[in-house]
Amino acid sequence: MNFAGNRQPKLEVLHRAPKGGVAGTRPPLLFIHGGFVAAWCWAENFLDWFAARGWDCHAPSLRGHGASEGAAELHESGIDDYVSDIVRIADGLDRPPVLVGHSMGGFIAQRYLERHKAMAAVLMAPVPATGLCGAGLAMAVTNPGLFVDVGLAHELGRHAPAPAVLFEAVFGRQADDGFDGYGKRFTDESHRAWFEMCQPAFIDTGRIADVPLLVVGGAEDRIVPSAFTRSAARLLGTTAEILPGLGHALMLESGWRDAVERIDGWLTVQGF
Numbered sequence: 407m408n409f410a411g412n413r414q415p416k417l418e419v420l421h422r423a424p425k426g427g428v429a430g431t432r433p434p435l436l437f438i439h440g441g442f443v444a445a446w447c448w449a450e451n452f453l454d455w456f457a458a459r460g461w462d463c464h465a466p467s468l469r470g471h472g473a474s475e476g477a478a479e480l481h482e483s484g485i486d487d488y489v490s491d492i493v494r495i496a497d498g499l500d501r502p503p504v505l506v507g508h509s510m511g512g513f514i515a516q517r518y519l520e521r522h523k524a525m526a527a528v529l530m531a532p533v534p535a536t537g538l539c540g541a542g543l544a545m546a547v548t549n550p551g552l553f554v555d556v557g558l559a560h561e562l563g564r565h566a567p568a569p570a571v572l573f574e575a576v577f578g579r580q581a582d583d584g585f586d587g588y589g590k591r592f593t594d595e596s597h598r599a600w601f602e603m604c605q606p607a608f609i610d611t612g613r614i615a616d617v618p619l620l621v622v623g624g625a626e627d628r629i630v631p632s633a634f635t636r637s638a639a640r641l642l643g644t645t646a647e648i649l650p651g652l653g654h655a656l657m658l659e660s661g662w663r664d665a666v667e668r669i670d671g672w673l674t675v676q677g678f
Contacts, residue, residue, distance in 0.1 A: 415475035422457035440509030444472025534638035624652030
């Protein structure tokens, strides 16, 4: 991605300062959003919840997303460009963070961990290191109409799928999830990043340092079905936890508390 003089794009970063008796004693949480959204997806529920429990929360919008610069060059942006955005934010923190990556953000977190340190990482419905092709083929078999709308329409039509299509893809439940408001906020995603996530050799899990990892997914996930979440965990030497009743948008559904409580509990067990 080209910026004049190799200038890095300005990034929107949502921040929630820690509260409570443990404020300042825990490592910062660095949230990495998935495709078609921006940092706002964390602000709906997760940021305030974690901040109230003493976590210092930082959620950037990757270049070309949300209020960050780079929208005009979006389709030139690749996974390593997104990783460089996360590196810049992490380097500005007072200590290595705990990464919390969702979907594409989980793929970015794995790429980050190949080369950089983190205190721990939580991968939520991550795109596996083996790429999107397997999950895409599964969708093509089980729901060919959704596969065409989400995959081919995005790739060939150069625009984000319709809100109603994304609703079916990312939400495990129905209208009580407030999708009418969320659907209008979904945007396009980089074709280059999408292509790179289909490359099975793009991430070398053997290079990921010995870092505590939690992998969680939703039992109703249609984008990264639970079988692929479990596969992603096995490649990283751990076991996935699948949360019943939840789809792909773990941070936005009405059952989001199941996800935050599991993550917070796991982080506490790690000693943070």
